[in-house]
């Protein structure tokens with residue numbers, strides 16, 4: 001095929017074809033793709049205090065999941081699950097905290113911030129977290145643990161971050177998990 005012919009053929013392809021081609025290229029070059037940086041990180045001294053604030057959000061929620069965002073040692077946003085209250089299945093605690101922040105601040109100020117959440121972020125929330133460039137996630141109960149109480153998409157936050165070449169994020173899991181899970185028994 002000449003260069004000219006190929007150009008004409010490709011110009012007839014719609015966006016769906018382009019997406020399909022992109023997916024093919026991505027899987028073919030998966031081995032060569034640079035690994036995203038999803039680093040496990042140890043619990044830090046300040047983590048418990050912020051996780052307790054997330055637990056308080058969860059306890060006050062219509063569904064016991066909550067989150068806080070911390071930047072330079074200060075809480076800059078909070079969120080609790082509002083799925084029932086707002087009749088919005090996307091209103092997870094992490095989404096609520098991110099949306100509240102960006103409603104009032106430039107989104108770039110989320111870069112490098114830490115999000116504390118009582119439940120490991122689902123793929124929707126983890127997607128939002130990496131799109132916003134947060135630097136660290138600290139969660140209490142894991143997706144695996146949550147799945148015993150509520151339906152979960154069985155993809156870990158780490159798996160999503162590792163599949164995202166531009167992600168550069170630290171992940172700490174399991175902090176105060178029993179307390180986060182106990183909230184489901186009170187519900």
Ligand SMILES: [Zn+2]
Pocket residue numbers: 092094121122123124125126
């Ligand atoms: Zn979520």
